[in-house]
Amino acid sequence: MDITLPILILAIPITMFLILGIGGVKMSRKMAGVLGILGMGTTMTLAYTVAFTYFFSGDPAFILDGVRQQFQVFDATWLAFTEKLVVNIGFLIDPISAMMLVVITTISFMVHLYSWGYMEHEPGFQRYYAFLSLFSFSMLGLVVATNIFQMYIFWELVGVSSYLLIGFFYKLPSAVSASKKAFIVTRFADLGFLIGILVLSYYTDTFNFQALTSDPSAVLSTTGGATFMGASVLTWALVLIYVGGMGKSAMMPLHIWLPDAMEGPTPVSALIHAATMVVAGVYLVARMFPLYLVEEGALTFITCVGAITAFYAAVVACCQIDIKRILAFSTISQIAFMMVALGVARPDLHEGMGYMASMFHLFTHAMFKALLFLGAGALIHAVHSNNYTEMGGLRKYMPITHWTFLIGCLAIAGIWPFSGFFSKDEMLAAMFANDWLWGAWMTMVAGLTAFYMFRMYFMVFWWEENPHYKEHKPHDAPWQMSLPLIVLAAVSCVAGFIPFGEFVTWNGEPYHIHIELQVAVTSLIVAACGIALAAWLYMKKNNKPAAMKNAMPVLWQAANRRFYWDEIYMFITHTIIFNIICKSIAWFDRHVIDATMDSFAKISQKTSVAIKGMQSGNIQVYVLWYFFGAVILAAITWICLL
């Protein structure tokens, strides 16, 4: 493949970042917006070209005997730690990275376009586009990484872009603290990632993904059976690396930053905190999947964490009133779905279908979740509030938003023929194939998903009209915002019919998707039940929801407060670490270490004050001392001589 296109895919966004970042102050808004959108559009075109070339050109570098190959377009040395441990910056293309290129650039372009309308009146518009470009660059760099260290580099960069974008409204203290929280929590997770990388690279002497994944058993043998606390070091390394993924993908217990990250502008939530960055953890596991296969312990860990998180987030989502928070928790739940699907995937179970299904869901989820977020953005734009209590009955006022939002909800609920149905069905099938327990559990979560999504849908678009509408009539968004909604809705409608298994499988061999009828029917019924329940409760204004809330106040309160995770974290970080550890260390430093150093000075000062009276300048006293001294010396000498 020609090296120019891949380089341009990375170069255009970073150039845009520099241009908009440095020159943005001098630029008009229009200029900045056009530049940003044009840049992203070009990148998207190039990414499509690259992906298309990869999937369809039939070049033996890409597909050999029907098996899709990994291909490093380029791989240049960036930093050589040792002769073998070399960090390269490169461009790896394989099914998942090509798929991600498409997803990222598409959503990013949509968000660029959408923001043109959404952010129109915000100060710092140029800065916003600069940050979006920086994010796109980092995310693209992350997915095309040829080695785990490159991934880590861009991993950190997306973290920072996320920080900058969450804190975009930097005058709001809530936005500032949310951005700080997001960065620090993911940073903490990255610590695990880093240590995992260190452990892995210590034993394998390489960072390169191809070297690591092409022969996992060789990797296993390099560790020489070393163990730590009962588990092999490879398990440790993989679990630690996964901890990095847990942070970025908001798995329990590192999920707390994602709901708060909704303080950022809504398009940003759509791009970063729904479609692309948060799936980086899934992508990371998928990228190293062959390695995880040799250590099933790590995979089991992933599955368990995913299953718990999925259920937890779904329950919490049922009890939120902020529509962005509901979407955030649904994101957590859906990502956990992908994680579980990856965790249950085995080569011998439907040829590793879980992997394919997970990637498929990643793809469809990105589309419909971006759609939902952008729809939510349109709602917020119209109503100027995040809470559904300020909304209700909006279907008449905002038809485009209503219909696209409905499509999104149907897709996420897994209703045929929308895209979510197909991917979720594959995932559930993979889970049932592994163990019926996972399948049943996740089917229940799928039902909850349908319930809370339609709860939100009915509360926003049906229920009862808000009386404020008479003063301030809500209306559909301008075309820059509607167009992305329509495009994404269209994609969500048809994406399910893409023969995804032909393109993306864990080993590159094509897999023919077929609907598992039993699973499909079960999940459809469960989803339909969820929707029906939501409709029964929330379609018309009534007292049933309030009655339910009053029936179990403790549970509702706990779920509404997200089961007090934030309080626990607050206690640990603020009370224990900040107030107890940090303050006591600072105190220790001032009053023990520094005081010791000062006391040396004080002692010598005191001594000198005590003896400086002798240096009175009075010659008579000197003579006296001298004479006494001489007498004593003479006496001593005398005694010695005797």
Added chain:
Amino acid sequence: MDLGILWYLVPSVLMFACGVYGFVTRKNLIAILISLELMLNAADLNFVAFNRYLFPGMMEGMVFTLFAIAIAAAETAIAIAIIINIYRVVGNTDINEVTKMKF
């Protein structure tokens, strides 16, 4: 009864002790100078006595005493000049008053 060397050395020691006492206790600069002369004198007497009793054939002790007297004269002259100057500036010759140069 013979006048041995101790006969001269003992008065010299006592005179020296008097000088020390005076030097340490007097407040007046001139009085201190007087005490100094006493000590110097005691030392001179020692020179001479030792010369006479231990090396009667030589005259080093006497010569040194001569020089000492000359130097004592010089020293006294300068000291008294300084004292007079101090008196002009400070108004008296009390050693405790002369502290301007101390700091």
Added chain:
Amino acid sequence: MDSVGNIILYFIVAISMLVFSVMAVTSKKILRAATYLLFVLLSTAVFYFQLGYQFLGAVQIAVYAGGIMVLFVFSILLTHRPDDTSGSIESHRRVAGVCGSILGAALLLFALFSMPVTPEGGSLIGVLQAGPDITMKMIGETLLSTEKYHYLLPFEAVSVLLLACIIGGVVVARKR
């Protein structure tokens, strides 16, 4: 066996020397202190004569008693009114001074009396006869020639010192 005259002279001189020493350092009136010092210096000169150093005794009288004492007296008159007294400093200093001087004297005396090589037997007559008389010629040669144990250079240095001292004294004490 020294002559009785010498011994009597010795006692008179020694006693007066000690008494006047003590009085010189304890007298309240500074002019009296200077006078007592003069007596001490004269007594010392008598010792010099007794020990056979006539020239030295003469110098002692001329320079010390004649020259230095005049300086003292003049300066005292210049810097004191007749009724000025010079008290001692604080009593603890005086106690320290007494202790120090007595201690020092005691140590020195103890050293002197326990000196193993003290020429106990040396009498004044004996030692006066052991050496030649100090003639002026010898003194002149010693001070003004350059052989071993002769002191031309120190002599000249002292003369320069005296010159410097004259000039210095004039400069320092000059009225501005």
Added chain:
Amino acid sequence: MFGNILIWFVILSIVMMAGLGICRNSSMNAIRAVMTVCSSALLALAVWLCVWFLDLRAAGDTSEMLFTGSWMWYEPLNIHLAVGVDGISVLMLLLSAIIVFAGTFASWKINPLPKNFFLWFALLSTGVFGFFISIDIFTMFMFYEVALIPMYLLIGVWGTGRKEYSAMKLTLMLMGGSAFLMLGLLGIYWHSGPDGQLTWNILEISKNASIDPSWQRLLFCLTFVGFGVLGAMFPFHTWSPDGHACAPTAVSMLHAGVLMKLGGYGCFRIAIYLLPQAANELAWIFIILTGISIVYGAFSACVQTDLKYINAYSSVSHCGMVLFAILMLTQTAMTGAILQMLSHGLMTALFFALIGMIYGRTHTRDIRQMGGLMKIMPYLGVCYMIAGFASLGLPGLSGFVAEMTIFVGSFEHADMFHRCFVIAATCSIVITAVYILRVVGKLLLGPVQDDHHLSLTDATWFERFSTVTLILAIAGIGCFPNWINETIQHSFVPIIQSITQAAI
């Protein structure tokens, strides 16, 4: 003698002093002109040296030190003015030149007594340059002292707050370190020649001397503690918070940026290189101390409210990382240490420059009294954020490269002791993020705390000049780290060799 390029670093600094000497005290422009010309000349010289050095290396000159020269200075003790550089010194010289250059612009409006300030500043830089070019440990020590002394006056006269106390504390503690150091150096000298010919020259000592192991242990502790005090090693770091907090801007920059590097460089060049056997045996003691430094400094920084204190404690943490990496005794970790020195030098200098500029406007350094400055002075705000990101290890800026190299290098030791400390050290990147973001959040973001601040102005041209220089250098290292690796990799060969030999 004047044909040697290295001597010119010292000569130019002296010329700078002489030039300042003939300026009139009141003519600010003349003083600025002298400083600008000379510091630019120094920077140009450093860049030229760097290029020339790389050329020679590329041409295949693999000798340990290049541009060597040696002139007898005091015969009876065999003291030479011996100069020579390897890749590490070249980079350190470059770093010093950049910071002197940036510091000149950062103190453009110093008041009062500008001439005297710059005179001492120039003397300080003389010492620093002299230290890095010397390969004779006596001369090295002498320049080290030359660099320390002006600090007292610079802080005591031009500082803020409890300046006399801090100046005295800093000077006394560093002098205390020097006392240890002097003993250590004398010890090395007296054991430097097995055949009776004593020498101060590092190259000769490393080749000939075989210092008795028991002596090595003593001397290693002495020299390492001596230099460690300057490198702010726990528990000898307390001069740093007070000293930095009270120092004027340019002095903080030069002190944190370069002078603290003298400590790391000295540990590396003298303690480790000349006493390899003791280094192998006793490294663990200092690994514990520096490991504590790293975490302890970071935790302490979390609760400070004075901007300069925060940075001083973060310097304790970061400089601890330098010493920590040096003690790992592997080539990669040492490379990381050098990178960290450069990175920390540049970013701390940037930090202190920015703090000085902010302080000059708001007249407070208490983060509780400031807020929302990003809106009021966007340029300074952005620069502060960049410095912060460099400090918390954002890829693309220098901190990341340095820390990662250190971690990878340190991880080469497989035993539990090293592993535990490396993992503790890696934890510092999280804590660093906490305190940096805390400052950024309170200082730059959020609502404006004090309405008087609304009328403040953004950076002037000379401030921009100063910061841009540093940011470019930071980003340069962060984006293209490999050329630094290539510059210094030869320099480690003899050191690693002597360590491995000693280990056997």
